[in-house]
Amino acid sequence: MLNTVIIGASGYTGAELAKMVSRHPQLTLTGLYVSATSLDANKPLSELHGQLKGMVDLPLQPLTDLKTTAAAADIVLLATAHEVSHDIAAEFLDAGCQVFDLSGAFRVKADGFYQQYYGFEHQYGQWLDNAVYGLAEWNQADIAQAQLIAVPGCYPTASQLALKPLVVAGLLDCQQWPVINAVSGVSGAGRKASMTNSFCEVSLQAYGLFTHRHQPEISHHLNCDVIFTPHLGNFKRGILATITAKLAPGVTADDVTAAMEAAYSNATDQHAVRLLNNNTAQLDNVVGSCFCDIGWQVQGEHIILTAAIDNLLKGASSQAMQCINIRNGFPQLTALV
Ligand SMILES: NC(=O)C1=CN([C@@H]2O[C@H](COP(=O)(O)OP(=O)(O)OC[C@H]3O[C@@H](n4cnc5c(N)ncnc54)[C@H](OP(=O)(O)O)[C@@H]3O)[C@@H](O)[C@H]2O)C=CC1
Numbered sequence: 001m002l003n004t005v006i007i008g009a010s011g012y013t014g015a016e017l018a019k020m021v022s023r024h025p026q027l028t029l030t031g032l033y034v035s036a037t038s039l040d041a042n043k044p045l046s047e048l049h050g051q052l053k054g055m056v057d058l059p060l061q062p063l064t065d066l067k068t069t070a071a072a073a074d075i076v077l078l079a080t081a082h083e084v085s086h087d088i089a090a091e092f093l094d095a096g097c098q099v100f101d102l103s104g105a106f107r108v109k110a111d112g113f114y115q116q117y118y119g120f121e122h123q124y125g126q127w128l129d130n131a132v133y134g135l136a137e138w139n140q141a142d143i144a145q146a147q148l149i150a151v152p153g154c155y156p157t158a159s160q161l162a163l164k165p166l167v168v169a170g171l172l173d174c175q176q177w178p179v180i181n182a183v184s185g186v187s188g189a190g191r192k193a194s195m196t197n198s199f200c201e202v203s204l205q206a207y208g209l210f211t212h213r214h215q216p217e218i219s220h221h222l223n224c225d226v227i228f229t230p231h232l233g234n235f236k237r238g239i240l241a242t243i244t245a246k247l248a249p250g251v252t253a254d255d256v257t258a259a260m261e262a263a264y265s266n267a268t269d270q271h272a273v274r275l276l277n278n279n280t281a282q283l284d285n286v287v288g289s290c291f292c293d294i295g296w297q298v299q300g301e302h303i304i305l306t307a308a309i310d311n312l313l314k315g316a317s318s319q320a321m322q323c324i325n326i327r328n329g330f331p332q333l334t335a336l337v
């Protein structure tokens with residue numbers, strides 16, 4: 001059994017992780033942590049997240065002594081803000097723990113990236129170099145060897161799972177940047193109260209035009225520039241990405257289907273992608289599940305793809321759990337289906 005702790009356990013992704021770890025046959029949930037000054041310290045997690053009552057009643061502990069916490073852990077899940085993950089990951093890594101970071105702190109190795117998109121200078125270049133990007137369906141071999149896994153963002157997961165089979169097979173004309181429009185539920189912004197996420201303020205709208213940090217994350221890992229526009233929707237969970245792209249000369253609908261099938265065979269015990277072919281993806285079919293549904297249609301030289309995920313699951317926590325499973329040689333969807 002592997003002792004597993006969750007830092008940031010009272011948040012939306014942390015609570016989902018707690019549920020998964022508690023039902024995983026090879027993991028023991030040994031600690032749930034919040035910040036040293038958290039108002040929620042010492043409360044049972046289930047007092048904050050009522051659906052966990054009787055499932056995860058462990059108390060939330062203030063994270064006051066990183067060394068002691070690290071010494072007792074085999075696996076550490078960081079469900080914390082980017083800056084927090086950036087500051088604390090090294091302590092756990094130096095203690096030999098496997099670290100799965102849900103934040104953006106270790107996702108992109110590019111000069112000036114963290115200053116420009118996250119507002120801080122990265123201080124842990126060596127760990128950044130060693131980090132493996134945890135897009136589970138595409139990076140299995142590296143994830144299986146890594147000590148630090150940077151779990152992708154929610155929009156980048158939906159976008160890349162749809163586009164990557166086509167880019168890798170050379171089926172896209174990448175001179176014409178794919179255009180990704182994606183709508184996220186409000187839980188994508190985390191649990192902390194803020195005016196933009198308050199019930200009466202949320203209205204379907206685009207945000208972050210040309211400036212969202214997920215645009216360079218997608219382009220970097222896809223190896224193809226994209227136009228990415230996120231939207232905030234007035235619903236709780238889920239991301240629907242609608243992607244328009246130009247196919248390379250001579251590419252047919254059959255070529256696209258073959259590339260999708262080559263990337264994602266239908267054995268969903270091996271991965272969490274479900275192919276819908278000509279049907280369109282919809283949120284109701286993925287919210288609450290670990291799956292990414294992908295549909296597409298080709299007309300002439302253009303393709304429109306739709307991809308749907310639960311932002312808190314395939315977009316964060318269940319993808320982290322897939323990475324834990326890959327890293328430790330467990331069936332990939334253990335504790336997820
Ligand atoms: N929500 C989503 O859909 C997705 C989120 N992510 C990323 O995952 C991470 C977590 O997101 P989410 O669950 O939404 O965030 P939340 O805001 O819901 O939760 C953040 C958690 O971190 C805790 N925390 C804050 N400061 C510290 C600290 N110094 N030490 C320890 N714990 C701390 C908070 O508790 P307290 O403040 O009481 O200490 C809380 O438990 C973020 O980096 C986010 O960008 C990635 C993909 C999707």
Ligand SMILES: CC(=O)N[C@@H](CCC(=O)OP(=O)(O)O)C(=O)O
Pocket residue numbers: 102103104152153154155184185186187188189230232
């Ligand atoms: C609706 C909403 O606000 N969504 C978040 C993305 C959440 C996510 O994917 O988190 P990472 O920042 O860890 O990648 C945003 O746009 O900032």
